Amino acid sequence: MPTSVFNPPQIDLEGLRGKFLDRITERCLAIECIVVGAEGTHPTEVERAQIAHYAHKTVGVAATFGYGTLGERARDVERIMSPNDVPDWSTARPVINAMLQEMERILDDAG
Amino acid sequence: MKILAVDDDPDFLDVFETVLNGLGHGDVTRMGSGREVLDLLATSEANFDLFVLDIQMPEMDGIQLCRAIRAIDRFRDTPIIMNTAMGDRENVDAAFAAGATDYLTKPVDPVEIKARLGVISRLLNERELAKKSISQGQSDRRTGPSYGFEDGIPLKRVEGAIDLFAMGNYLKTLGMFRALSVCAVAVSVSNARQIHDLEGGYVFGEVMIDVATCLSDCLNPSNRMLAYAGSGIFVCLVSRTDLPEPERLGDQLRQYVMEFEEIYRDLDIQLPVISVGPAIQNRAMQLGSPSRIIDEAIASAKSSRARYASTA
Numbered sequence: 008m009p010t011s012v013f014n015p016p017q018i019d020l021e022g023l024r025g026k027f028l029d030r031i032t033e034r035c036l037a038i039e040c041i042v043v044g045a046e047g048t049h050p051t052e053v054e055r056a057q058i059a060h061y062a063h064k065t066v067g068v069a070a071t072f073g074y075g076t077l078g079e080r081a082r083d084v085e086r087i088m089s090p091n092d093v094p095d096w097s098t099a100r101p102v103i104n105a106m107l108q109e110m111e112r113i114l115d116d117a118g
Numbered sequence: 119m120k121i122l123a124v125d126d127d128p129d130f131l132d133v134f135e136t137v138l139n140g141l142g143h144g145d146v147t148r149m150g151s152g153r154e155v156l157d158l159l160a161t162s163e164a165n166f167d168l169f170v171l172d173i174q175m176p177e178m179d180g181i182q183l184c185r186a187i188r189a190i191d192r193f194r195d196t197p198i199i200m201n202t203a204m205g206d207r208e209n210v211d212a213a214f215a216a217g218a219t220d221y222l223t224k225p226v227d228p229v230e231i232k233a234r235l236g237v238i239s240r241l242l243n244e245r246e247l248a249k250k251s252i253s254q255g256q257s258d259r260r261t262g263p264s265y266g267f268e269d270g271i272p273l274k275r276v277e278g279a280i281d282l283f284a285m286g287n288y289l290k291t292l293g294m295f296r297a298l299s300v301c302a303v304a305v306s307v308s309n310a311r312q313i314h315d316l317e318g319g320y321v322f323g324e325v326m327i328d329v330a331t332c333l334s335d336c337l338n339p340s341n342r343m344l345a346y347a348g349s350g351i352f353v354c355l356v357s358r359t360d361l362p363e364p365e366r367l368g369d370q371l372r373q374y375v376m377e378f379e380e381i382y383r384d385l386d387i388q389l390p391v392i393s394v395g396p397a398i399q400n401r402a403m404q405l406g407s408p409s410r411i412i413d414e415a416i417a418s419a420k421s422s423r424a425r426y427a428s429t430a
Contacts, residue, residue, distance in 0.1 A: 018140035018228050023132050030129055063174060066203040067130045070225035071137075078225055085203065 020072060027072055028117050034061040035110040042103060049096035058103060059088035065106075074113055080106035119239060120145045120165065124155055124183065125172035125201070130224070134170070134201075137228050143235065152178030156186055159193070166196060168238055170222075173202035173209055181209070181216045188217035194274055195245065195281075197238045210291050211341070214280060220287040241283055264319030267311060268348040271323045276330045278342035285345045285355065286409035297408040301356050301397040303364065304419035305333055305371065308391040310350020317387055326350065329390050332374035336367055350390075351419045353412050361397055368394035395419045 038061055041054045050058070062084035069078035084106050087099050121143055125131050131148045138146050147166070149155050152175060158164055169187060173180035180200055187193050197219040202209065213221060219241075220234055265271055273279035280288070289297060307313070307329055314322040326346060333344055333352055344354040356362070362370075371392050382389050395418040398411045 018137050020133065020136060023129075023136060026132070027129060063203055064127050064129065067125075067127060067224040068133050068226060071133055071227070082203065 024072055027068060028114065031065070031077075031110050032114060034065065035107055035114070037061065038103065038107060042100065042107075045096065055088055059085055062088065062106065074109075077106070077109045077113060080109045119143055119167045119235070119242070120147070121168045121170060122147045122149065122155065122166040123170045124149050124152065124175070124180070126150050126175045127172070130172070130226075133226050137226055137231055138235075141228065141232050141235065151175060152180075152183035152186070155183060159187070159190055165192070167242055168235075169193075169196060169198045170201050171198060173200055173213065181212045184213065184216040184218055195272065197241065199234065199238070210288065214284060214288045214343070215278075217280070219281060219284045221291045237283075263323060265323045266319060267314045267322070267350075269319075270348055271326050271346050273327060273330045273344075273346055276327065276344070277334045277339070278337060279330055279334065279344050279346070282345040282347050282353065282412070285343065285353065286412055288343070288355070289409040289412070292408060294402075297400050298402065299358050300411075301358055301361055301399045302411040302415040303354050303356055303361075303367070303397050304347075304395040304415035305329075305352045305354065305367075306393045306395065306419035306423050307350035308393050308423060309388055310390070310423075313350075313388050313390065321387060325387065325390060328378055329371075329375065329392070332371055332377075335374055336362075336370045347412075347416050349420075351416055351423075353415050356397070358399065364394040364396060368392060393419070393422055395422060 038058055041050050041058060044050070045054070062081040065081035066078055066085055069075070069081060080102075083102050084099075087094060087102050121138060123131060123134055123138075123146060125134070125148075128150065131150075135146050135148060138144075147164075149158070156178075169184075171180040171183055175183075178186075180202070184198050184200065187196070187198065198217060199220045199222055200209075200213040200218045201222045201224060203224040210221060220238070222230065222234060270282065289300070292300065307326070310322075310326075313325055317325070330344065330346060330352060333354065334342055337344065337354060337356065338360045341357060341360070342354070344352055347353055371394065375390055375392060379389055395415055398414045398418065400408050400411055
């Protein structure tokens with residue numbers, strides 16, 4: 008049957024959801040490691056780039072799986088960690104924490 | 119439609135390919151880097167109808183890859199959609215300047231992808247029909263593609279020239295404030311019909327490329343963007359801050375065109391007569407369709423053409 012804006016295409020992404028959640032678990036752990044390691048100091052440039060990279064990858068697909076809030080939090084992190092806009096770690100950290108909390112909430116819900 | 123999707127994120131490619139398959143596009147090749155793509159395109163006769171490129175990739179980014187694909191002759195006109203999570207002006211401008219046809223913003227939205235691919239599919243069909251009509255009209259006195267009066271003419275040798283379709287897409291990606299800062303100005307060759315009918319489609323195409331080159335030279339090199347709309351009409355997008363007076367633009371363009379006078383006289387070809395329309399800008403109430411300024415500029419050029427025809 009043809010689809011339209013009023014009859015959006017139904018795409019079955021369930022087969023990919025488990026893989027996406029696995030990836031979120033990996034990213035969540037990796038970012039938490041960087042954040043804990045930076046306690047009392049600040050992350051290196053490489054670590055900042057790593058966080059921005061994880062956020063960028065999360066922005067690309069989160070909303071497609073129905074995790075729009077995670078997509079927004081990840082976009083905030085990507086934006087604040089971009090090379091042109093690197094703030095103090097004390098400013099960046101709450102933004103990163105908000106993304107991590109959303110990741111954890113999704114993983115908890117998924118059981 | 120044979121699609122090549124390029125992204126360094128395999129998860130994204132999984133989702134994108136699944137969405138494309140779900141929309142009935144089963145012929146999808148996926149690659150993870152620009153280098154892989156260029157190796158494939160250089161070493162084989164692989165052909166694709168559409169490229170979808172991520173912008174933010176390590177080593178070679180999507181904009182560099184777009185430029186490299188455009189440099190390959192058989193992909194000069196193949197639609198290229200840029201796909202990225204970033205939506206800033208710098209990337210949008212750089213992507214279109216590198217030859218992008220359209221621009222998608224992540225995350226993947228099946229409805230948006232369906233709509234965009236539908237438009238691309240129609241564009242490919244129209245080009246196929248145009249190619250057929252061009253190949254059937256090869257009875258010119260000089261060799262080369264013979265264009266119909268209303269046909270599109272590729273302006274690949276002209277700095278700042280993009281496809282009219284891509285120009286419309288560019289406007290749609292700009293957002294409200296950026297769209298308000300841009301004007302469309304149409305430039306018309308008033309005697310285009312006579313040149314076409316007297317000289318044939320090949321010479322007409324070459325004359326239009328000459329006019330486009332002169333027009334490009336008149337525009338600010340840092341952000342010039344022009345497209346050919348068929349029927350001897352060009353559209354340029356100009357920042358409101360760079361906007362030249364139509365009279366001044368017309369005078370400068372006529373001066374550049376006059377440099378061809380001797381050559382045209384020797385070849386016994388009419389010199390193009392140039393007319394420049396008013397600057398058309400978006401109004402806040404009409405930002406739902408920012409690309410309408412292109413249509414309005416073209417309509418304005420056509421109406422002044424009609425006035426020229428009635429007085430000529």
